[in-house]
Every structure is written in C-alpha cells, then in structure tokens.
Amino acid sequence: VAEEMVSAAVSGERFSAVYRVAGPEERARAVAEAICLEQTVELPARLLPPGNVGRDVVGRLEDLSPAPDSAYDARVSFAVETTGGELPQLLNVLLGNVSLMPGVRLIRLEPSPSLLRRFGGPRFGRDGVRRLLGVADRPLLATALKPMGTDSAALARMAFACAMGGIDLVKDDHGLANQPFAPWRERVARCAGAVAEANAATGRRTVYLPTLTAPHAELLERAHAARALGAGGLLVCPGLVGWDAMRTVAADDTLALPVMSHPAGLGPYVLSPASGVSHAALFGQLMRLAGADAVIYPHTGGRFAFTESDCRSIADATAEPMGPVRPSLPVPAGGMRLDRLPELRRFYGDAVVFLIGGDLLGQPDGLRSACERLVAMVSAPGQEVTADGSRTDG
C-alpha cells in the first residue's frame, strides 16, 4: 500500500495541545504516542507510508513531563495543515477520537500564529464590550429574562424594567428558543423594542441578547433577523448548535454583534477530572478562539460543581496573552444571589460580568428597584454598598 501514497508538503508551522495522561510514565508515553497517530493518520506507525506523511502529518510528542496526581503532561504538536484552516476540524485534531480515550484530558491549547489569525476570536473583547455599553470601570451586569412559558409582552416588560434599572446586558434565558409561549421573532422584536425605549429614557446603552438556539439551516438567518429587530448582541450555546456556528456569527461583519456564550450541554467535557477538557481550555481558550466576547459558566457555590480553582483558571484563561485574539469577559453565573456580590467582587475584581437571574425576580422591592440596587453595589468602589442597600463602614 505504501507505494500508493503520495506525501504532501507542509509549511512547518505546528500548533500544540497538552494532554494530561494517567501514569505510570511508560503507560503515559505509550498513550501519548497513540494520540499522535489517533488524531491524525489513524494508522499504526508500522503502516505509515514513507515520506512526510509519517514524518510531518502525524502528531509529534514534543515533551512528556510529570504532572500532579501521578499523571504526565504530554505536549503533542500537529502540522497546522491538519486542520485545513477550519474550526470543526481543529476541534477534531484536538479532541476528536482522543475524547473517547479514558485517562486523557486536554488541558491546554497552544495555537500557532496562523490559527490565531484565522479564527480571530472575539470581535469586541473586554474593551470593545465596555465601549459599546459606555461603562468603563466597574463590573458589568447581566440578567436573564425568564421563566420559559412567559409570553413575549411580559418578557418585554421585564426587559424594560431591567434596562430602566441599569442592567448592562439583558439576555434571554438560554432555554427561550422558539416556543409557542413566546415565538422567537415576536419576542426579539418586543424585548429589543422595550430595551430601546428604556435606553431612550435613561441615556444608557443596555444591550438585549436573544438566545440563538436554532435549527442549523435557520441559525444565520435568525442572527441577522435579530440585528434587524434591534437586538444588540446574541447568546449562543455552542454545545447545542455547534462551535463553528458561534464562530461564524462572531466573524460576520454584516452582523457585528457581541456574542455571549452559554455552557448548556458542555458539562460532560469538564466534569470528569481525568478525561474531557480542562475548564480553562474549554471556557477560556476554546470559547475565545470561537469568538465569545463574554463566557458564561457556573461560579462555585451555586447550583453546579465548579471549584474555586476551576473558576479562577477560567477567568485567567479569558485574559491570558493569545496573540491577536482579544480577551473575553468571564461571566460567572448559575444561581448567583445579590448577597454574594461582595464575595464575587473580591474574587473577580472588576473585569467581569456578574449574571444574576432568578434572585432579581425574587426581590420584594420589584425588578427595577432590585436592578438599581445591584448597579449601586457594583458602582461603589470596593464593597461600600451591601445587598440590602445600606452602606458599610469600609
């Protein structure tokens, strides 16, 4: 068979992935060498043709170093040509079949220059979102319109109250898709209109982000319809609609809308510590590479199981140097309450979006007033205003 193969030239540019592989060392090395084959040529080494298929196209184990928990970190490099310059195939090289191997976790991407240029990342990034909103120097605030089952008029009233109350980013709950309770187009028109009306009254620039959970063939059409109807951003769940759908929306110059990503469906990638993908690689690196300006994930202590160190690693990865790719905003969420704001602010500082959903709806003083209190809390330097509106002595 070997003589039937014809090798193709590669540029020499390689990118890397670091996999944490269960030990002992000999096992880890064998697994790392298997990954080099599995993610590219899918042939045993003895069957590789002569020439540069076996030399350059195949993954290359660059380094194997001891890591915590008796594991080893295997840095595997790949020719940039293996991706064809397309995100779904980059995901395949990084994670395709290796995702089926127990005891292997993708912990870090090391993209090469042409990949970073190719995928571009967030259109706005941290600074661009702040410029869009006209908010320079405090944590940004987001909330979610809910619950599913509410009609468009009522959701629009909620959007109006949130925008009047000063919330920066008013998004649909991620479960609001195209249900008969509040059909997509009707809801987007009404909520975008309500936010525009509030902005006209306040002089602020609150943005409404509808959920873009749509069938494959309608997704881009809905994204453009959202813009036409007045939406100022989009909420995308790459775990439901595909990673490249998010990248496509983010990269579309005729849309030019900020993208907030939601983690729905992605839990299994991070939950098992010895397989899948690290929190930092998934919610930091991959979300950025795929264009998310703001990245929602469950903060520790809410309804989900991320640890403090998971959350720290995500926040760090949203801002680490990544060539021309802009930093994203971390959006800790998942059952956050107003009374946790001081703690959240100590943890994240001001380079963050706090997403508080249900707890705002439960405040006795009503939605608009609760939003106003929230804005006051994050507008005061340090933690001078507490959840009940009183000032502390700090």
Place this chain on the structure above:
Amino acid sequence: VAEEMVSAAVSGERFSAVYRVAGPEERARAVAEAICLEQTVELPARLLPPGNVGRDVVGRLEDLSPAPDSAYDARVSFAVETTGGELPQLLNVLLGNVSLMPGVRLIRLEPSPSLLRRFGGPRFGRDGVRRLLGVADRPLLATALKPMGTDSAALARMAFACAMGGIDLVKDDHGLANQPFAPWRERVARCAGAVAEANAATGRRTVYLPTLTAPHAELLERAHAARALGAGGLLVCPGLVGWDAMRTVAADDTLALPVMSHPAGLGPYVLSPASGVSHAALFGQLMRLAGADAVIYPHTGGRFAFTESDCRSIADATAEPMGPVRPSLPVPAGGMRLDRLPELRRFYGDAVVFLIGGDLLGQPDGLRSACERLVAMVSAPGQEVTADGSRTDG
C-alpha cells in the same frame, strides 16, 4: 413579578427523560426536583408565577425508582412545547444545564409521538441501506480511506481497490476534512469517480461517503456538492458540526443520501458512568432521532474503552421500537481487525456494518485482495471462512 407573567396554553402532550441520579433517596429526589426546574423555567419553585407555567411548563417528576449502584432513576416529563419543535432545544431540555450537574446521567429518552414525527430519524434505516446497496442478508462492510496526508489521486486508487474488492461502504477517514493534502472537492470528485468506475466493472453498488466536517455556513453547500460529484452517502460527526447539522442533512429531500455518524468529540458524554449520557441513549436513541442511518462507535477490545455491555446496549437501542423512526445500523469500529470478524459476528449477528480500516491496509496480499477475503468471511453462513481465507470444519 408574578402578575407580570402570562401563562400560555400547552397541548398536554409530554415526553420523558430518565436520569440516573446518585442516592441516597432523599438526595436523589431533591436533585430530580431540581432537574424539573433547571431544564425548563430556571427559577426556584417559590418564584414560579401562578397559572400553567408552574403547573405544565415546568418539568414533572413522574417516578423515582431504585437503580443499581445505590442510585435512583428519575423519570421526568416535559411539555412537548418546551422544545419548540427544534432539535437543538430538545437537546437543551434533555441535557442542557443538567449536563453540568455531577451525579446525574441521562440514561433514556422517551420521546412523544409528535417529536418522533417531527424529527423523523433515518431516511433509509436498516432496510433502506440494504436496498440501496443490494445486499440483503449478510453483515455489511465498511472501510475508511486514509491516512491524512495522502493525496486525492492515491485516495481514489484506494477507493477503487476497496470497491473492486466488494466493500459496501467506502468512507473517508473522519479526519479528512478540507486539508491541502486532498482538498475536499477534488477528493470527493476523484473518490466518487473511482467507486463509480469500480461499480461499472463489478455490477455492485458500493457507496462512497465523504466526511462532511465543514464550517457552519458551508456545510449544506458541501453536502449538495457531494451529491453532485457522485457521493452516495455522507459521514457526519455531530460532535464536531452539531447535531442539527446531521438532522438537516438527513432530512433534506433534495439530498436523499444515507448518513453515517461518527463519534468524534463525543467521548466525554459517555465515559464517566455517573454523568453525561448513557451509551444507548447517545449512540442509539439520539443518533437515530438525529437521522443517522448507520452509527459508528468503538467496539469493545479495540483502541477505546467501551465494554461489551455498552456495545450490546447500543446495538439494541439502534433497533428498539421508536414509533415511525426507522432502525439504524450499528457500526462497531475503532481498531477492528480481520481476525476478530468471527467474534464480532457472534456478538452482533448479521444486522450490522463491520468497519475495518487500518487492518485492511496492512494485509500482505494487498488492499483489493484483503477486501475480497473480508467479503468472503461475511458472506459465508456462520463462521465458515476464517481470516486467512481457509475454510473451517464448522
């Protein structure tokens, strides 16, 4: 807030999902009740508005029963309207945020009649694929063109040899996307042409299935181009391009091509036994619902870690009654070798596609001859022909 909400009517049709939840019973019940809220309204129960949002839109715990390993099976029903009739949102209701909850595994779908009609499932199914191929009564055979790095002409020569040797389904390796080694359109044209030439010579109806790993906005265009170029089917990785991309391709009447699904990127959903999705629900039920005529998964004992019972559960789920949705063909793969054929046939019987990739390329008698031996092995009733071509006494 409650008075701002307006309830919407629901039809009363509900579908269910069964989640396996870690015990003890009180914990499992609390988690199951949390799932009912999390997957729909995302509000604490005390904040639900009066009317049918809190009564019908919210998930409903229908049953909680003891399960193996001190766990409990929670059957949760949802109003069919929560999906909006769209697959990404169905996935969200089944798996969205709950995928982030440790100790919860989606083990079974119980779709309702309108969902089954809506999504349709495989266009061809087991019988349709056999009719297309003209092979009534033996295991079907598939192989993969590889390795990445090979040029289109050489891949086409391999496709020709496989088709001449009698392989039924000749697919691209799933890592062949649109790389410079063998650009997508050129490769598809050449390989489809080679298979057509072989079919003209043999009178058989071998089908060539290119890999459809494409950017979001090009995917449907490539699917149609594949058909125009002579491809007889498509290989789709829903973990890379999105589940609804696969459904869309399967449901497209102007394509009318059989779809083979590949598990790239989906490992984390099944690998951790206490979270994610069961093998049967993912590779059986969800793949069928999303239109896969044939479902590739790693058979036990190959390069991956599925157990015999995982594989049995998948094979069973591809054929279990599912209203109007046709059965899919199970495609055990992942490092299968010719010498395992007798064992595989004992395990699966004849209602199966055996996918043998690299091992065919490594046979000393060359690719076409190895394919012919493989066809002879599965054409003989029982296990009369062994891997080396000799007949047994059985």
